[in-house]
Amino acid sequence: MTRLLDVENLTLKFKTDEGLITAVDNVSFTLEAGEVMGLVGESGSGKSVTAKSLMKLNASNAVYDERTKIVLHLDDGPVDIMTLKSSKDLRVVRGGAISMIFQEPMASFAPAISIGDQMVEQLQIHTDMNAKRAKEVSIEMLDRVGISDASTRFKQYAFELSGGMRQRAMIAMALSTRPKLLIADEPTTALDVTIQAQVIDLMKDLVTEFGMGIVFITHDLGVIAQTADSVAVMYLSRIVEQGTVRDVIRRPAHPYTKGLLAALPSLDDLDRPLTPVPGDIPSPLDRPSGCVFNTRCSANLGAVCSRDLPDFTTVADSHRVACHLFNEGAAK
Numbered sequence: 001m002t003r004l005l006d007v008e009n010l011t012l013k014f015k016t017d018e019g020l021i022t023a024v025d026n027v028s029f030t031l032e033a034g035e036v037m038g039l040v041g042e043s044g045s046g047k048s049v050t051a052k053s054l055m056k057l058n059a060s061n062a063v064y065d066e067r068t069k070i071v072l073h074l075d076d077g078p079v080d081i082m083t084l085k086s087s088k089d090l091r092v093v094r095g096g097a098i099s100m101i102f103q104e105p106m107a108s109f110a111p112a113i114s115i116g117d118q119m120v121e122q123l124q125i126h127t128d129m130n131a132k133r134a135k136e137v138s139i140e141m142l143d144r145v146g147i148s149d150a151s152t153r154f155k156q157y158a159f160e161l162s163g164g165m166r167q168r169a170m171i172a173m174a175l176s177t178r179p180k181l182l183i184a185d186e187p188t189t190a191l192d193v194t195i196q197a198q199v200i201d202l203m204k205d206l207v208t209e210f211g212m213g214i215v216f217i218t219h220d221l222g223v224i225a226q227t228a229d230s231v232a233v234m235y236l237s238r239i240v241e242q243g244t245v246r247d248v249i250r251r252p253a254h255p256y257t258k259g260l261l262a263a264l265p266s267l268d269d270l271d272r273p274l275t276p277v278p279g280d281i282p283s284p285l286d287r288p289s290g291c292v293f294n295t296r297c298s299a300n301l302g303a304v305c306s307r308d309l310p311d312f313t314t315v316a317d318s319h320r321v322a323c324h325l326f327n328e329g330a331a332k
């Protein structure tokens with residue numbers, strides 16, 4: 001395994017008129033080349049902000065804590081992302097070593113420029129290819145993601161493609177520069193299930209072929225079970241559980257992860273009622289003291305949960321959980 005990414009103590013607040021919003025709090029994880037890591041959690045838990053931090057792509061009201069360390073390991077040495085300041089420096093990672101795909105592919109394509117011209121332009125910014133070679137590579141890439149008649153599609157505009165095809169074209173554009181890290185933010189949520197399965201299979205093939213790492217963001221643990229090697233479960237800006245997908249899905253430890261799994265439909269037991277996690281995520285301006293999940297937790301132990309932030313406890317190999325149920329030394 002080759003280490004691709006180290007994220008340590010990522011902490012980010014947004015300055016707003018109402019006060020400081022803690023969007024990401026003390027998040028740490030690592031990613032190896034060829035690994036798919038799922039980042040899962042309900043809306044507002046901090047998944048997208050975490051992912052955008054890897055390229056320092058958050059809005060200008062973002063304030064990173066000085067302990068935040070993000071290091072991307074490239075062939076010619078490590079890049080300390082937090083030290084990159086100018087947009088020229090950041091170009092090394094933005095669209096170069098790191099690419100991002102989104103739920104809505106229209107956001108990636110300019111409406112009045114053909115898909116091909118956009119792919120060629122991106123390749124010319126990030127590589128030393130000439131226009132002829134960039135065109136060849138773009139058409140090869142469109143073909144590689146399963147778009148038939150790629151040279152005709154190359155000349156078309158995003159609105160001329162179906163939803164599934166647009167998603168594939170976006171993946172082709174994101175991967176044409178051969179990024180080391182792909183950030184996929186809910187890439188299949190808007191697709192119907194058949195196309196969703198095809199796009200997931202495609203991404204898995206490409207990880208193997210290109211040896212890149214993927215951070216796959218979704219609110220759906222079912223998609224993570226199909227796609228990822230490891231998973232980090234986020235709730236209200238913090239990671240509450242992380243480990244291999246196998247461990248976390250087979251033996252979930254945190255009451256929140258258990259709740260997310262209980263909310264998934266099961267084809268084996270159609271009579272089992274779906275039980276959504278009760279309650280709503282508190283406002284980030286009004287964060288609970290102690291464990292961030294204590295206001296919704298069915299296993300709440302009382303004072304300790306609303307008073308103390310739980311440390312991580314290792315429950316198996318790389319499987320860690322931040323919950324007082326596993327904190328033997330905690331005064332309850």
Ligand SMILES: Nc1ncnc2c1ncn2[C@@H]1O[C@H](COP(=O)(O)OP(=O)(O)OP(=O)(O)O)[C@@H](O)[C@H]1O
Pocket residue numbers: 014015016021022023041042043044045046047048049050059061219284
């Ligand atoms: N520019 C900003 N200014 C203020 N708050 C922001 C800004 N961007 C994000 N936030 C807040 O940061 C928190 C985390 O947002 P984030 O988009 O990462 O959540 P998410 O888990 O990706 O949710 P979703 O699945 O809805 O995208 C939210 O409370 C959000 O409102």
